[in-house]
Amino acid sequence: PLFVSSSTYRIKLEATNTANGLSAENVMTLAINEPPTSGSCSVCNLNALAFGTCDSSGIALVDFFRVACQMWSDADLPLTYIFGFEMNGEETTMAPKRAPFLDQLLPAGVTVITAQVVDSLGAGTAVQRLPVTVTSAGTQRRTEAWRTGVENAMEEARKAGLAGNAAQVNALAVIVAVSMESL
Numbered sequence: 001p002l003f004v005s006s007s008t009y010r011i012k013l014e015a016t017n018t019a020n021g022l023s024a025e026n027v028m029t030l031a032i033n034e035p036p037t038s039g040s041c042s043v044c045n046l047n048a049l050a051f052g053t054c055d056s057s058g059i060a061l062v063d064f065f066r067v068a069c070q071m072w073s074d075a076d077l078p079l080t081y082i083f084g085f086e087m088n089g090e091e092t093t094m095a096p097k098r099a100p101f102l103d104q105l106l107p108a109g110v111t112v113i114t115a116q117v118v119d120s121l122g123a124g125t126a127v128q129r130l131p132v133t134v135t136s137a138g139t140q141r142r143t144e145a146w147r148t149g150v151e152n153a154m155e156e157a158r159k160a161g162l163a164g165n166a167a168q169v170n171a172l173a174v175i176v177a178v179s180m181e182s183l
Contacts (some may be wrong), residue, residue, distance in 0.1 A: 006034035033056065035123040036079055039117040043130040046103065055062040058109035061149020061175070065132055067113045068101040076119040085171070086112040086129075088176060089154030094167045104171075105152055107178040108136045150176065 003009060009030045016023040023040045048055035058065065069081055083102040084093035087109060094102065096118065104113070111132050118124040155170050160168035 001058075003032045004032070005032050007032050017029045024149040031074065033119070033121045033123040034074075036072040036074040036119055037116045039070055039125075041067060041069040041117075041128045041130065043067040043113045043132055057135070058106075058130065059151055060134045060136055061070050063134070064152075065106055065113070066101055066105045067115055067130060068117055069117055070100065072087050072100075072117045072125075074123075076121045076123070078120055080118050082114075082116045082124075083091060084114040086114065087174075090174070092167070092171050092174065094171065095165070100151060104148070105156060105175060106132060106134045107175045108134050109178070132140075147154075 009032070011028045011030060012025060013028075014023060034162075042054060043056050043065055044054035045056065045058040046066050047058070049066065056065075067083055070155040074078055078098060079127070080096040080098060081100050081102075082093060082096045083104075084091060085106070086092075087107065091114075093114070111134060113130045113132055115128045115130065116124050118127070130158065153176050157169050159170045160166075
């Protein structure tokens with residue numbers, strides 16, 4: 001990078017008119033913003049969280065996974081959180097939000113949830129990649145789990161649509177489509 005975060009630079013610009021010899025100068029001090037620090041992000045199956053444990057595995061379209069970013073600090077508040085996911089080589093990023101968590105249904109397979117924390121001046125942390133392993137329901141439960149999963153996805157899409165969150169509606173459509181392929 002040209003400038004190092006949390007550093008201060010003094011820039012001096014001098015100009016001279018070669019025709020008459022007049023000159024002028026201007027000095028500017030730049031303080032380079034640093035991204036949020038000291039926090040962490042994690043992803044847990046909400047059913048496991050209810051029992052006080054964090055498990056990053058679950059059942060496709062049945063279990064909700066919460067990605068949460070905690071304890072981040074920065075002088076330039078408010079902080080925003082950018083969540084997304086990668087599956088089947090495709091990357092989806094949600095719009096920035098103020099809430100430090102996202103609850104998400106996922107398809108079967110390994111999905112990587114992504115999280116980034118950004119301050120009000122646009123300095124952001126490195127994108128954190130959090131893998132989640134999601135399995136299909138057992139043979140006996142597969143039909144029931146699929147019906148429940150589609151109902152869950154439709155309800156979440158309805159809520160996202162009412163909230164004007166088109167990215168979440170699209171993400172849920174991708175998740176259902178990927179889940180259908182895995183059947």
